[in-house]
Amino acid sequence: MASDGVPRKVGVVGYGRLGQSLVSHLLTQGPELGLELVFVWNRDPGRMAGSVPPSLQLQNLAALRERHPDLVVEVAHPQIIQKSGAQILRYANLLVGSPSALADQATEQRLLEASRRWDHAVFVARGALWGTEDITRLDAAGGLQSLRVTMATHPDGFRLEGPLAAVLSTGHRTVLYEGPVRGLCPFAPRNSNTMAAAALAAPSLGFDRVVGVLVADLSLTDRHVVDVELSGPPGPTGRSFAVHTHRENPAEPGAVTGSATVTAFWRSLLGCCQLPSRPGIHLC
Ligand SMILES: NC(=O)c1ccc[n+]([C@@H]2O[C@H](COP(=O)([O-])OP(=O)(O)OC[C@H]3O[C@@H](n4cnc5c(N)ncnc54)[C@H](O)[C@@H]3O)[C@@H](O)[C@H]2O)c1
Incomplete structure (x- = not known):
């Protein structure tokens, strides 16, 4: 609810699993x-x-200003952010559900410029990233040296493009990609969002130094598994601070979004409605 008691007007772009929920x-x-x-x-x-309801169906995205939204929630595809994100920011705050779009530097720049120009916020849903605030705090304190996000699921859960689409899962567990998140996003735009959220949560490392690992695992027919491993610089004893979280999220066979992530998106929507409309990119 807005502080003046007037309901916040929300528009939703994308009507798949997340959008319907x-x-x-x-x-x-x-x-x-x-x-x-x-x-x-x-x-x-x-x-x-x-x-x-027919009155709520928008036929043309370019006409969204006629609905006077305060917040537009994207849960469709990174292409929507790349093509229309800056335009949406002219009229409303934007909650990005497909942050892999921001691996494209020109897109990130366009969104930041539009956000400043129109005084609207770019919120990014943390999605399946566990420990987002802790990562951000550690990063801001200068205590983050490495961050690695591994996403594993059954090959049917992947929507891969370009060279990755041609990689064959040769065994029970196959590493399809391991390297900077920026290099993965264009080829796994719908399976790299958690890694993209990690890159945004840790700006000192960003898309070029957060490592993403994509694993096809034939045994994971009903879940998405996300491991987050991070470390800080060595302390006086030579030991480093280290954290490893392991998240198993039940998912319908072949789905790109697990069930706990659907709940996380609703919480992100509610959360960003409580935040001030500040220019810039903010995880929520
Ligand atoms: N941040 C995260 O951790 C996280 C987690 C899960 C999903 N996501 C992302 O959220 C988005 C929605 O997920 P979902 O599970 O609802 O997917 P979904 O496949 O169930 O639905 C996607 C919807 O967007 C539409 N769409 C697909 N490609 C499009 C395009 N190029 N242009 C316009 N519309 C398009 C489809 O018609 C469909 O209605 C996806 O981009 C997905 O990768 C992010």
Whole structure:
């Protein structure tokens, strides 16, 4: 709810697994939380038929200003952020659900410029990244030396492009990519969002020094597994501070989003509605 008691107007871009869940939450719980759903846009409008009230269906994304949103939530594809993110910021704060788009430096720059110019915030959903605040704090204190995010699931859960699409899973567990997150995002745009969120949480390392590892594992038919490993510089005894989290998230076979991540997105939406509209990129 806005501080003046006026409901915040929220638009949703994308009506897949995440979009449907957020729209359902907004329709059922939004009014009591001071949130009003003002539009839903999907590339294929037919998908909204029967579940999104016709008056809320937006046929043309370029017409979103007519709905006067305070916040636009992107849960579609990084391409939407790359093509339309800066334009959306002209009219509203933006909650980015596909932060792999920001691995493209020109896109990140365009969003930052639009954010400053129109005085709107770019919020980034932490999604499946566990420990986001801790990573950010450690980074800000100069205590982060390395950060590595490994995402493993069944090969059916991947939507890979370019050279990665041609990599064959040869065994039970195959490492498809290991290297800077920036190099992975263009080829796994829908499976690198957690790593992209880590790169944004740790700006001292960023997309070029946070390491992403993508693993195809035939045994992981029903879950997504994310390991976050980080270390600080060696202390006086020569030992380093180190953290390793291991997150197992149940997921429908073949889905790009696990069930706990759907809940995390709703919390991110609620969370960013409580934050001030400050220019810049903010994880939530
Ligand atoms: N930050 C994270 O940790 C995290 C976690 C899960 C998913 N995501 C991302 O959130 C987004 C939505 O996830 P989902 O599980 O709802 O996916 P989904 O496949 O269920 O739905 C995606 C929706 O976007 C539409 N779409 C697909 N490609 C598009 C394009 N190029 N342009 C416009 N629309 C397009 C589809 O028609 C569909 O309605 C994806 O980009 C996904 O990678 C991020």
